[in-house]
Amino acid sequence: MIRDFSSIEVLQILSGMQATLILSAIAFVCGGCAGLAIALARTSPFRWLRIASGAYIDFFQGTPMLLQLFLVFYGLPVFGLRVSAWTAVTIGLTLHASAYLGEIWRGGIQAVPKGQMEAARALGLGAFSRMVDIVLPQGMRISLAPTVGFLVQLIKGTSLASIIGFVELSRAAQIVSSTTYKPLIAYSVAGLFYFAICFPLSRLSAYLESRFAVKT
């Protein structure tokens, strides 16, 4: 039976937005924690840590996100882990986010003037305190704009989860499109919802850029 496109269909698409937002939030937070470790490894004094984290970043920035999701989705069962689409997608997006955020924050950490580190050392602060109290707060401020920019990219990226069968905003639109035979409206509505989340974040990123970016 072909259904009409009514407010119920709009709500059905909207309900997909919940999954999109939760997925983005989890991937951003978990990816942020892992990304911080990557950024610290990338700027550490140990050569092998720098090389390993560099290779990790290069891999995720040099391969398509869709294939990364495929690898996690088809790879986990190979290692004996039967996981739901939810878990697979969350793990895939978290890994993806950790590499990108790691690279963004590496840039931020390295943009902090060297004198700051030297001054902290002269004051007798320990290595941990130098990083946490002196370098990271300044580095994070510099990285704020690209971090929000990446969040937009991540939210848009969650749409790829629909390809491996995870129901979020894009998949909800696909389902509505096939029950109503109104793909034009269904995808426009979904696009509008994405725009409603991403546009304010993009503006925020541009604002932060003008406020916190390093002036060259």
Add this chain to the structure above:
Amino acid sequence: MSYQFKFEVLLPFWKELLLGCALSLWLSAIAVVLGFSLGLVTALARRSKSQFLRGAALSYIEVIRNTPFLLQVFFIFFGLPALGLSFSPWSAAILALSLNCGAFSAEIIRAGIDAIPRGQFDAGAALGLTPLQTFRDIILKPSLRVIYPALSSQFILALLTTSIVSSISAEELTSVAQSIDTVTFRSFEIYIVATLLYFMMATILSTIFKIIDRACFSYPMK
């Protein structure tokens, strides 16, 4: 771990995989060329005197940049036929990729134009150069130098984005991998191989771009 990796079942498909790589590269090259031209027009429209043109260019950029590429592909391939505009998967893929690339290039090009101080144009005029000479000898190289890194990473980004058009079964590396998957049932192996192929293409491209950068855009050593 009881899983037996069997990469050898993929060996007979090397021709298909190679063709997939070529198609992906070709698709991203078309998208970048069309996208860059579109981006140039859009960047100029952003600076035009007509408010309508400025508004149109800005809405185009913001709509494309703030919605997922997957949805743009679906909109063009499944949505537009309702308006009587039907595309083959391949042309829908080119259209979507070019539109996407255009919006991102427009912002890059705008940054390049903005990077040239106004005084450079005045200086050219003061030296008695024609506007064309000023552009060619004074403006072009510095602005290319500013936008080159972003543009070259845009190319690699386009290459990685092409994988998404497999969702409308346009033929490129990912859809080739998917069809090999349905024949061999070795999903993990085939996607490992496809991922590595993308990685190799991206690495080779970025090396080539670095060489070009060093040859053409580095400041002369003193």
